[in-house]
Amino acid sequence: MFLTLLDLAGGFAFALSGGTRAVERRFDLFGIVFLAFVAATAGGIVRDVLIGAVPPAAIASWPSAAVAVLAGLVASRARGLIARLATPVTVFDAVGLGFFAVVGTRKALDAGLTPVMAALLGMLTAIGGGIGRDVLTAEPPMVLRREIYALAALLGGAVVVLGDAVGWSNGLSATVGAVAATGLRLTALRFGWNLPRG
């Protein structure tokens, strides 16, 4: 129950980022809801397709779609509210990042992937929605350009696979992984950390 709430809160924050972007780009109401859905679900959908878990969870049942519709309506009707809530939204986004990373890593492990590739697929779960959102607005994905975002997700996935290696329970490694990913993301935001430009 608590996990489902976390999942929906994270998905809602991701969906808000898609809906808000669509409003900024002057998409119509359908486009706003569609981009909210993509931002919330594209990572998990790609992961599920890659591990053969079809139809993907976000397609097989309605909660993700409902969250996207709600976030789209909020983004279109309450821009001022979102602007005032910038910090909470950022925190929820970081929570979603950590949650999606550990859940994605666990699903990939259960599908038989090796630990390294499972952690990478967990990371893809967490960053895929933002990449989809940026591709659909014809922009080079933010996550590839700056800030510590994918690396935080990768840390979460790495904790999960290392936790397995040292015999932690699934619940413990998921909790530590999600907290580590969310914590690194928020710390990086707080101090303006970036990766080198190469």
Next chain:
Amino acid sequence: MFLTLLDLAGGFAFALSGGTRAVERRFDLFGIVFLAFVAATAGGIVRDVLIGAVPPAAIASWPSAAVAVLAGLVASRARGLIARLATPVTVFDAVGLGFFAVVGTRKALDAGLTPVMAALLGMLTAIGGGIGRDVLTAEPPMVLRREIYALAALLGGAVVVLGDAVGWSNGLSATVGAVAATGLRLTALRFGWNLPRG
């Protein structure tokens, strides 16, 4: 037989939209045919991948590819003709929209999806090709920005699932759904209807 013709006519109209866009963007002959193929088939391919029906129909057999090659050649050699035929092409596109929406919804229902998600997947079948075309020319997808297009497809899918609920035959609900979707699309075009900007 009649259905196959409708399917090919709709696919041809979609392919023409891809081929014409590629000509406008100065793609070479391969790019023109490729974009025609994407515009005609991307929606159905994504649907088939999401429901696990692989290889997708458009990959498993040649008619879709042949229609795309033909549409690409027409787009590259007969731009004047297409300009004169703008209205017929628009009508075929609306026919393709309705046809793809009801066929996609039925395939999703047969794959075990819930009615609501099946209607959404039917809509994705109808709009996916245009999204693929726009992504490959680095533009925010038209369908997310204006006109009544996805909503018309969703109406077609909704008629199919509601028809099932009230006991209509597959043929009846498909016919009513396709006519409703095509009709709404053409009416919206005729009167210049748009969704609100959010």
Next chain:
Amino acid sequence: MFLTLLDLAGGFAFALSGGTRAVERRFDLFGIVFLAFVAATAGGIVRDVLIGAVPPAAIASWPSAAVAVLAGLVASRARGLIARLATPVTVFDAVGLGFFAVVGTRKALDAGLTPVMAALLGMLTAIGGGIGRDVLTAEPPMVLRREIYALAALLGGAVVVLGDAVGWSNGLSATVGAVAATGLRLTALRFGWNLPRG
């Protein structure tokens, strides 16, 4: 062993094209490695998803990811070296094109696709990475706009399916196909051949 080396050399050249593009676009270190991975693997991943071979080879094991990390680091740390090595990189890229085309065609045939569609899927294997790279930098894909690239890949695939038809061994048709594709690509580059604009 020799084949694996060819595969890795081709993948490395593809990955360099992704990493170099990312450096040019000022992506951060994660983006550089990610784009290198996409350029090297997106074609094969899409092919595997379309034929139902999941998880795709590039996800199931680590060599492709390792090659991408290496190429990304080279692209970010040794731009001068890459500029001086432009010709070798171009040759490796052409080798990768031929190799990916024949391997992709064979995999598609083994998955039961018809010869024509298998050759097309082989071509997609070879060009998919470049398309993914260009989409993620919000540019219309190079392969759709100019030069003889996809056509060379298609020639390689066609040789494989024609070789099967006339009773050649897999090894012979793969060798002739890869040499033909690579040769056509290099010849076209040498003489500046392009397809007509339609």
